[in-house]
Amino acid sequence: MSGGRAGSESENRRRLAVVEDHRLQRMRTVEILSAQPGLRVVHACETLDQLVAWMGAVADAGRPHLLVLDLLVDRGPEADPAVVTRLVEEGVRVLVLSAMGSVPLVRAMLRAGVTGVVGKRDSEEDIVAAVRAGLEGREWITPELAGVMAGDARRPRLSDQEERALVLYASGLTLDAVALDLGVKRDTAKKYLDRVKAKYAGAGRPVHTKIDLNREAIRDGLMAPRVPPTAP
Known part of the structure; x- marks a missing residue:
């Protein structure tokens, strides 16, 4: 028992x-x-x-x-x-x-x-x-x-889709590839990225290029810095 x-x-x-x-x-x-x-x-x-x-x-x-x-x-x-x-x-x-x-x-x-x-x-x-x-x-x-x-007070508040678009694009994908990954049209993906840029500008952190976006995404902890491969 x-x-x-x-x-x-x-x-x-x-x-x-x-x-x-x-x-x-x-x-x-x-x-x-x-x-x-x-x-x-x-x-x-x-x-x-x-x-x-x-x-x-x-x-x-x-x-x-x-x-x-x-x-x-x-x-x-x-x-x-x-x-x-x-x-x-x-x-x-x-x-x-x-x-x-x-x-x-x-x-x-x-x-x-x-x-x-x-x-x-x-x-x-x-x-x-x-x-x-x-x-x-x-x-x-x-x-x-x-x-x-x-993060710090100057980090812009992004929607989930805006954050995903930022990370994908800043990681090196083309706009067409970002749209495909998000399951949206190209114009919609571009709107997400335009909003991201506007929000960063509004936070006093203007971004214009993919390199700018990559830098700020890493700064805000949205993505890790890319570590170059070590030589054999």
Whole structure:
């Protein structure tokens, strides 16, 4: 009888997965979360690719309800927002637990649909609270990160489509390619970019060329600087 109750309790606990490449940090995160009533860590690994591979082999009943995800990996590629988008679409909630080393990547993850972002310098109590908020479908973002994401007071307020158009165009795409990616007509994409330029001018930061737009988008954390490849 006692075994039946234990099994029932295990089944009723909310399932979590942890992706963290630093072993001690991963073990401590698992320890903290496993000690919480109603929570159970079903998988922990170093990279997002490893998690996806594991999820492809596990039954739906064993998949995590929420993923606690570190974004940056010392010995591999950073977490891919496209993969996170697919996980979110499949019903997995994602909480970013990161050192916030890349604001543009955090922005991309927010656009991908993560339920919240918590910093590694935050208290263990805050991390647990963020996990519970995510499981309940509530957003969580720390005041420190909110300030970073807001940028300075001179950062123009762009709509989602204007921001996407800016990032695509400033990344090097042609106007036609931007329109195709956004799923709009060329004239509409041009209107988005014209509005972007007008808003930057209104903020006292005039932009005229694609190079200007690239510079300001990097300054505002909308995209990361392009790092030239190292010579072999």
